[in-house]
Amino acid sequence: MASSALSVCSSDLSYGSRVCLPGSCDSYTGSSWQVDDCPESCCEPPCCAPSCCTPAPRLTLLCAPKNEYLLAVVAEERDSLLLGLRYSPTQLHFLFLSEDGAGAWQTRVSFRSPALVDGQWHVLVLAVSEGSFSLTTDCGPAVDIMADMPFPATLSVRGARFFIGSRRRTKGRFTGLVRQLVLLPGSDATRRLCPCVNPELAVLSIPAILRGLTGKPEDNEVLKYPYETDMKVTLGPRPPCTKAEDAQFWFDASRKGLYLCVGSEWVSVLAAKERLDYVEEHQSLFTNSETLGIEVFVIPETGLFVATANRKTTSAIYKWTDGKFASYQDIPTHQAQSWRHFTIGKKASSRVFLAVANFEPNEKGQEFSVIYKWSQRRLRFTPYQRVPTHSARDWEAFEVAGEHFLAVANHREGDNHNIDSVIYKWNPGTRLFEANQTIATSGAYDWEFFTVGPYAFLAVANAFNGTSTRLQSNLYVRLGGTFQLFQSFLTFGAADWEVFHIGERVFLAVANSHRYDVEMRMQNDSYVINSVIYELNVTAQTFVRFQEIRTCSALDWEFFSVGEDYFLVVANSFDGNTFSVNSIIYRWQGYEGFVAVHSLPTFGCRDWEAFRTAAGSYLVYSSAKEPLSRVLKLRTG
Numbered sequence: 001m002a003s004s005a006l007s008v009c010s011s012d013l014s015y016g017s018r019v020c021l022p023g024s025c026d027s028y029t030g031s032s033w034q035v036d037d038c039p040e041s042c043c044e045p046p047c048c049a050p051s052c053c054t055p056a057p058r059l060t061l062l063c064a065p066k067n068e069y070l071l072a073v074v075a076e077e078r079d080s081l082l083l084g085l086r087y088s089p090t091q092l093h094f095l096f097l098s099e100d101g102a103g104a105w106q107t108r109v110s111f112r113s114p115a116l117v118d119g120q121w122h123v124l125v126l127a128v129s130e131g132s133f134s135l136t137t138d139c140g141p142a143v144d145i146m147a148d149m150p151f152p153a154t155l156s157v158r159g160a161r162f163f164i165g166s167r168r169r170t171k172g173r174f175t176g177l178v179r180q181l182v183l184l185p186g187s188d189a190t191r192r193l194c195p196c197v198n199p200e201l202a203v204l205s206i207p208a209i210l211r212g213l214t215g216k217p218e219d220n221e222v223l224k225y226p227y228e229t230d231m232k233v234t235l236g237p238r239p240p241c242t243k244a245e246d247a248q249f250w251f252d253a254s255r256k257g258l259y260l261c262v263g264s265e266w267v268s269v270l271a272a273k274e275r276l277d278y279v280e281e282h283q284s285l286f287t288n289s290e291t292l293g294i295e296v297f298v299i300p301e302t303g304l305f306v307a308t309a310n311r312k313t314t315s316a317i318y319k320w321t322d323g324k325f326a327s328y329q330d331i332p333t334h335q336a337q338s339w340r341h342f343t344i345g346k347k348a349s350s351r352v353f354l355a356v357a358n359f360e361p362n363e364k365g366q367e368f369s370v371i372y373k374w375s376q377r378r379l380r381f382t383p384y385q386r387v388p389t390h391s392a393r394d395w396e397a398f399e400v401a402g403e404h405f406l407a408v409a410n411h412r413e414g415d416n417h418n419i420d421s422v423i424y425k426w427n428p429g430t431r432l433f434e435a436n437q438t439i440a441t442s443g444a445y446d447w448e449f450f451t452v453g454p455y456a457f458l459a460v461a462n463a464f465n466g467t468s469t470r471l472q473s474n475l476y477v478r479l480g481g482t483f484q485l486f487q488s489f490l491t492f493g494a495a496d497w498e499v500f501h502i503g504e505r506v507f508l509a510v511a512n513s514h515r516y517d518v519e520m521r522m523q524n525d526s527y528v529i530n531s532v533i534y535e536l537n538v539t540a541q542t543f544v545r546f547q548e549i550r551t552c553s554a555l556d557w558e559f560f561s562v563g564e565d566y567f568l569v570v571a572n573s574f575d576g577n578t579f580s581v582n583s584i585i586y587r588w589q590g591y592e593g594f595v596a597v598h599s600l601p602t603f604g605c606r607d608w609e610a611f612r613t614a615a616g617s618y619l620v621y622s623s624a625k626e627p628l629s630r631v632l633k634l635r636t637g
């Protein structure tokens with residue numbers, strides 16, 4: 001009637017160098033069921049006692065001289081164990097308290113201990129129903145034990161406390177790592193978590209069973225599995241809690257909160273806090289043509305906008321109106337690649353700019369990109385300054401010590417990819433941007449500016465040098481009034497740099513799009529390659545490789561946060577065969593880095609932007625292959 005799924009990485013328990021024959025440890029012949037009528041301290045003889053040890057190199061078990069608790073429910077007052085899962089190198093014991101008129105006794109169901117002591121993560125699923133106990137390890141074959149002593153139909157946990165990794169006392173504390181413990185009432189999780197013979201961390205992060213519970217109206221019923229129908233766990237919107245529902249559970253799937261009906265109140269058993277639950281489509285935004293770049297920005301006292309850089313002759317600006325983006329202004333562009341919004345001056349609404357990167361010359365063969373300025377009077381963007389560019393891919397706007405800069409990524413001039421990109425500086429006298437510094441780039445795709453303490457950095461994504469995509473992308477630091485080379489990174493068709501901060505830590509992620517070399521033959525796997533996240537090592541004053549993530553011609557990374565969680569979403573555009581590939585949302589999980597949590601079907605995905613309104617958090621992505629961008633809503637609990 002209940003099952004628990006554990007992922008366990010046991011530490012090396014082989015302290016003590018003595019080994020012993022398994023037979024000498026306990027009378028286990030596989031798995032067993034027995035009434036456990038003696039205190040646990042004496043139940044299992046210390047298997048490594050010298051008397052029972054024989055060196056036996058072939059049939060050996062390294063063992064620890066104690067049992068460790070993975071979980072325990074302890075009745076505090078009488079200090080009795082109501083429920084427990086105890087692990088020893090030889091056996092895994094499931095313990096529970098049975099009570100009837102004659103008294104209370106502890107029952108122990110023992111499985112031959114799964115081999116966990118190998119430094120790897122393991123998934124244990126223990127399914128318990130009235131008369132049977134079933135254990136699967138890493139989704140292998142289940143070991144079933146039919147019990148003479150049934151699992152109690154009711155088990156009062158009044159005044160009890162739940163312990164993970166211990167049973168209250170220091171003794172018996174688990175010395176390995178428990179990554180996740182899922183208690184699933186009323187259901188056997190085995191077939192929902194499996195098959196998963198080689199469980200990956202990504203799969204473990206949110207078990208499919210929890211991901212599937214979206215709290216839709218049709219879910220608002222008592223679970224439908226026959227033997228589960230008496231479990232009284234209700235899903236869906238908050239049900240009533242009256243005398244009739246006393247001691248029943250309500251699982252709020254949308255917020256992952258578990259509540260118990262006590263008296264006439266739902267009492268939180270597992271706290272629910274705001275977190276990303278799932279992503280749902282919010283708006284299909286039909287665009288003038290395929291969209292390469294999107295830029296979301298706010299004009300104070302006017303509203304929220306998105307600018308789309310469209311492949312054909314007209315790009316567009318949409319305004320957030322009644323919870324959707326609505327057409328606002330069309331702007332003629334020439335194979336626009338991206339937009340960049342920025343402001344200059346204090347009175348933000350009167351100094352709003354938008355720069356477009358044009359990839360192609362105009363009808364007269366003139367090649368330039370354009371800076372537009374927001375007209376407070378006309379409530380439209382109007383052309384402000386033309387800047388000569390060469391197949392411009394990207395604009396980056398930034399401010400250093402009160403001065404305003406714009407950097408353009410010049411991709412190529414004719415067939416020559418090894419050209420200068422230019423940093424422009426705002427001249428407050430002329431009120432124009434003027435060339436300030438040139439930097440040699442190779443098929444430049446993206447600029448990314450950031451600061452760390454007093455230092456200003458500018459990273460360029462170099463995508464192609466005319467023969468190869470395998471080349472150095474560079475990070476520059478501003479010293480003595482110019483940007484100077486700080487560090488080089490080997491990249492493969494680098495299309496985007498994304499900088500982000502988590503606490504004090506600074507990360508730089510590169511989107512590697514393509515492994516290609518004129519010398520090399522085309523390879524099928526040249527699009528499915530690793531993109532890399534680097535972390536700044538402050539002591540060494542250098543960025544070091546933090547994590548590599550498999551991507552499919554990645555073109556953009558976008559970092560965002562929801563509640564207390566941090567996420568990265570990647571624009572996967574092509575896998576060598578099709579543009580229909582999933583883009584992936586990764587969640588920051590501390591020492592494990594970023595772990596995949598959501599797969600989003602996308603088509604030729606080019607650019608992601610995250611934004612927030614009073615109604616919640618959203619993502620929008622553009623497609624370089626169809627005139628359709630999509631706005632997604634991040635559902636949180």
Ligand SMILES: [Ca+2]
Binds near residue numbers: 394396446447448
């Ligand atoms: Ca950029």
Ligand SMILES: [Ca+2]
Binds near residue numbers: 496497556558
């Ligand atoms: Ca980005």
Ligand SMILES: [Ca+2]
Binds near residue numbers: 558
């Ligand atoms: Ca983006």
